[in-house]
Amino acid sequence: MARYTRLTEPIALITLNNPPVNALSSAVRSGIVDSVSQALKDDQVKAVVFCGENRMFSGGADIKEFSGSMSGPPLVRMIHSIEASEKLMVAAIEGVALGGGLELALGCHYRVANTKARLGLPEVTLGFLPGAGGTQRLPRLTGITAALELITTGRQISAQEALQLGIVDQVTEGNAVQAAMELALSVIGQPLNPRRLSLRPPVWSADVDSVCEVALARVKQHSRGAMAPVACVQAVRAAAMLPYSKGMEKERQLMDTLFRSSQARALQYAFFAQRNAGKWSLPNGARWNNTKARDVQRVGVIGLGTMGRGIAVSLVKAGLSVVALESDAKQLESGKKAVTAMLQRDAQRRGVGSPLHLLTFALSFHQLKDVDLVIEAVFEDMNLKKRVFSDLCKVLRAGTLICTNTSGLNVDELAKVTDRQHLVVGMHFFAPAHVMKLLEVVYGSRSSPEAVAVAMALGKRIQKVCVAVGNCPGFVGNRMLKLYMDQSLYLLEEGATPEQVDQALEEFGFAMGIFKVADLSGLDVGWRVRKASGLIGPDIDPVNPSRWRLGQRYCPLPDMLCQQGRFGQKTGRGWYLYNSPGSKEAKPDPEILNFLEDYRLKYGITPQRISSQEVIERCAFSLANEGFRILEDGIAAGPEDIDVIYLFGYGWPRHRGGPMFYASQVGLSVVLEKMEHYHRIHPDVPSLEPSRLLRRLVAEGSPPIQQWRNHIKNLHSQL
Numbered sequence: 001m002a003r004y005t006r007l008t009e010p011i012a013l014i015t016l017n018n019p020p021v022n023a024l025s026s027a028v029r030s031g032i033v034d035s036v037s038q039a040l041k042d043d044q045v046k047a048v049v050f051c052g053e054n055r056m057f058s059g060g061a062d063i064k065e066f067s068g069s070m071s072g073p074p075l076v077r078m079i080h081s082i083e084a085s086e087k088l089m090v091a092a093i094e095g096v097a098l099g100g101g102l103e104l105a106l107g108c109h110y111r112v113a114n115t116k117a118r119l120g121l122p123e124v125t126l127g128f129l130p131g132a133g134g135t136q137r138l139p140r141l142t143g144i145t146a147a148l149e150l151i152t153t154g155r156q157i158s159a160q161e162a163l164q165l166g167i168v169d170q171v172t173e174g175n176a177v178q179a180a181m182e183l184a185l186s187v188i189g190q191p192l193n194p195r196r197l198s199l200r201p202p203v204w205s206a207d208v209d210s211v212c213e214v215a216l217a218r219v220k221q222h223s224r225g226a227m228a229p230v231a232c233v234q235a236v237r238a239a240a241m242l243p244y245s246k247g248m249e250k251e252r253q254l255m256d257t258l259f260r261s262s263q264a265r266a267l268q269y270a271f272f273a274q275r276n277a278g279k280w281s282l283p284n285g286a287r288w289n290n291t292k293a294r295d296v297q298r299v300g301v302i303g304l305g306t307m308g309r310g311i312a313v314s315l316v317k318a319g320l321s322v323v324a325l326e327s328d329a330k331q332l333e334s335g336k337k338a339v340t341a342m343l344q345r346d347a348q349r350r351g352v353g354s355p356l357h358l359l360t361f362a363l364s365f366h367q368l369k370d371v372d373l374v375i376e377a378v379f380e381d382m383n384l385k386k387r388v389f390s391d392l393c394k395v396l397r398a399g400t401l402i403c404t405n406t407s408g409l410n411v412d413e414l415a416k417v418t419d420r421q422h423l424v425v426g427m428h429f430f431a432p433a434h435v436m437k438l439l440e441v442v443y444g445s446r447s448s449p450e451a452v453a454v455a456m457a458l459g460k461r462i463q464k465v466c467v468a469v470g471n472c473p474g475f476v477g478n479r480m481l482k483l484y485m486d487q488s489l490y491l492l493e494e495g496a497t498p499e500q501v502d503q504a505l506e507e508f509g510f511a512m513g514i515f516k517v518a519d520l521s522g523l524d525v526g527w528r529v530r531k532a533s534g535l536i537g538p539d540i541d542p543v544n545p546s547r548w549r550l551g552q553r554y555c556p557l558p559d560m561l562c563q564q565g566r567f568g569q570k571t572g573r574g575w576y577l578y579n580s581p582g583s584k585e586a587k588p589d590p591e592i593l594n595f596l597e598d599y600r601l602k603y604g605i606t607p608q609r610i611s612s613q614e615v616i617e618r619c620a621f622s623l624a625n626e627g628f629r630i631l632e633d634g635i636a637a638g639p640e641d642i643d644v645i646y647l648f649g650y651g652w653p654r655h656r657g658g659p660m661f662y663a664s665q666v667g668l669s670v671v672l673e674k675m676e677h678y679h680r681i682h683p684d685v686p687s688l689e690p691s692r693l694l695r696r697l698v699a700e701g702s703p704p705i706q707q708w709r710n711h712i713k714n715l716h717s718q719l
């Protein structure tokens, strides 16, 4: 777990050895403590170099240990004794030095990093702070402003930036261990006290208070309701005001509060859920580790509307060769301009060469004949997509995959018009596609495991967080979203205002309330979908539209807004009022309040006082309830996948883990009770009826979320 090597020079090498990321588990810490004591006992050893196996310094403390009882040598004490040692300690950083890994390096007297190394203190993303002295040592090296930024965001930096900030003493193109040894030999015998960061005075300056206030305002705005970033500011402020030992007391106090908090548990769950999503499995037993993905080099993108442009940009940025196709010359020209500009801007920002040579624009399907995979991103219209699919089959090679970028259309129905149903999968990108991290990879009933593997691998290559999901209307994300939207509309009918609902959701942690999101996306989008699905037709009275459609309660409010030309931000009016079309600042609109009052009067609805608690319960629990149905139906492999979709595609606050995790934290019996209560009051909303799986999990004693997969398996085997 930590290997001790006595080198011929007066140097000992301690190699952290805990693949894949050399996390500082209890065994690694024990190994380090033993190795350091061995070095200290050896009179010939004048210096110790720390490094990591496989050119990976350390990914930090072992996150898995946080959910159990912590044992082994405490990290804080271990690092302190390394720093206090009378022998020279040097960190040789390759790969990453993150969290406790960087804190260990900060305890060393010198730090050398390879140019490709990345350094950071990402603890805030796990719900706590760099609690092994990081909040006190880093500001003493970089000053308070840089330390605040790094610790409150968890941003990883390059070795070069670390050098500029004074975090490392030397950067080398070559082997960091070799460079660290050379540095050690050149400084052996020099006094160590100036190198011990804990001996440095507080980093006070006259503007500390204002700097911290600005940082506090920033973190409160960026991560609404998250405790850890606020605690990080408080801890760093202590480094500016207090001697090291007092600052460490403050760090410890704050850590004690955060460490077992529900937010920390949620964020650590999210960390593993995200990694777990890549380990996909299909109901037929095919899995990520028993299916090979063949290589994709050349991709066709059909349609250069908003989605197609974003997809093409993502592919090219990842080094793939792209043929982008449009149906008419004018659209092709405007798509070409937009994609080119996006790629050029990005290359400029990142200081890299333009990748435009990877991109070809085309008007004829024949130019797609050599591609390995096609992503169709035309308008969301089944007939149009079917036409494209059958035209494609005339020109593509036999083994070429056809993927459809759809937000909810039936992938099986599309596959049927092709000569290769096994090579058809859905790829549901989120807008803007070059920015949003989520990709739902949708397997149809005939999709081959290999096709899924290829789509998942391609998604990963373009740096998406990919989740494999089954085929049903809306897949996972939009199927759940519909119920969330329905509930928020019913709340308006019953007495709430858009700003009241949004405020409750934003206080819960969403970056934006659902009505603001709807205004941003455009209310006309859903209107078109409802028209296409037969919910709105010529038989509906536009003045007194029915609140009952296809056998259930229906809220016509959004349709009525669209009839007034209120499409959201783009028209300057939607659920909110905007200064001008396209402007982003949403203001409450008195017209909407009157409109809602008239509506309630017209339909004889007595407005109720709706509390924030009811908003959250009806929206969040409805999401989770549908999530349970999705699990029952086998559309998602586990609750973690659903949560990852909500975290990366729908703005669910990360410190609440995801809708399924939130339900598990609130308590499944509470969720069940609430759903029963709301269903009793609203029997005309069938989706409020508690799902079978929720009932079953409660009957089985509400097992922890990590065990739900087993219960689902049992449920399926009994069906």
Ligand SMILES: CC(C)(COP(=O)(O)OP(=O)(O)OC[C@H]1O[C@@H](n2cnc3c(N)ncnc32)[C@H](O)[C@@H]1OP(=O)(O)O)[C@@H](O)C(=O)NCCC(=O)NCCSC(=O)/C=C/CCCCCCCCCCCCC(=O)O
Pocket: 020, 021, 023, 059, 060, 061, 062, 063, 064, 075, 096, 098, 099, 100, 101, 122, 123, 126, 129, 130, 131, 132, 255, 256, 259, 260, 272, 275, 276
């Ligand atoms: C950049 C990475 C390191 C690598 O990325 P990549 O190459 O893409 O690989 P991944 O797929 O992400 O990861 C590969 C596998 O490794 C697992 N992994 C990664 N990092 C860790 C880790 N740190 N611990 C455990 N496991 C890890 C990952 O899950 C993958 O596993 P698998 O293959 O899927 O099975 C990237 O992984 C990355 O960014 N990692 C996380 C980096 C990070 O966040 N580090 C910070 C960790 S936290 C930390 O270091 C904290 C330090 C201070 C702690 C002080 C403790 C004091 C305790 C005091 C307690 C006081 C309160 C007590 C009160 C009470 O008792 O009640």
